[in-house]
Amino acid sequence: MKLEPKLLRALVANQKDPEGIWSLFCEAGMDAARLRELNSVADSVTPYSRVILSGDSECEIMLARWAPERICAPHDHGTSAGWVFYFDQEFEEYAYKWRDDELVQHATHRHLPGSYTQVVKNEIHSCKTSGSGMSLHIYFPRIEKMRVYDLERRRTLVVSDNCGAWIPRQPEQVVKETAWKQ
Numbered sequence: 001m002k003l004e005p006k007l008l009r010a011l012v013a014n015q016k017d018p019e020g021i022w023s024l025f026c027e028a029g030m031d032a033a034r035l036r037e038l039n040s041v042a043d044s045v046t047p048y049s050r051v052i053l054s055g056d057s058e059c060e061i062m063l064a065r066w067a068p069e070r071i072c073a074p075h076d077h078g079t080s081a082g083w084v085f086y087f088d089q090e091f092e093e094y095a096y097k098w099r100d101d102e103l104v105q106h107a108t109h110r111h112l113p114g115s116y117t118q119v120v121k122n123e124i125h126s127c128k129t130s131g132s133g134m135s136l137h138i139y140f141p142r143i144e145k146m147r148v149y150d151l152e153r154r155r156t157l158v159v160s161d162n163c164g165a166w167i168p169r170q171p172e173q174v175v176k177e178t179a180w181k182q
């Protein structure tokens with residue numbers, strides 16, 4: 001299911017206004033109940049299942065259904081920025097930053113169902129929910145070259161556009177791999 005071009009144009013025009021974005025969704029019949037129908041089942045292995053509602057170059061929209069307690073890998077969104085809307089469960093978001101060649105977690109943010117948060121360029125974070133949460137991710141422009149950070153094997157992976165925030169299981173989803181300093 002893909003969103004109408006008219007709705008996409010309106011989202012791009014309102015990209016700085018999260019409440020306006022959510023109103024546009026509801027006006028188009030894409031309220032929380034409808035979104036739940038569009039992605040109701042979590043993946044059996046990865047932290048969340050992904051449904052892409054737009055892969056337009058100016059605006060990427062991804063609907064995630066989370067598996068309980070399965071944290072995603074720290075990742076960034078390249079030079080894209082946007083908003084995440086949370087539904088159904090409380091979410092915990094972990095913020096990371098580089099310190100002396102180590103990627104360290106430096107803050108935890110809690111997000112209640114019905115809330116939203118901003119995603120800024122190049123920030124690194126990870127996320128989980130305790131139950132089967134749903135989140136709606138809207139980025140401007142479409143994310144390209146998302147980086148996933150592998151804390152265990154100390155490497156940064158640029159992943160393909162069909163991969164979410166986890167270490168790819170299929171080798172062809174790794175576009176580039178860079179080892180961290182030892």
Ligand SMILES: [Fe+2]
Nearest residue numbers: 075076077125
């Ligand atoms: Fe993210």
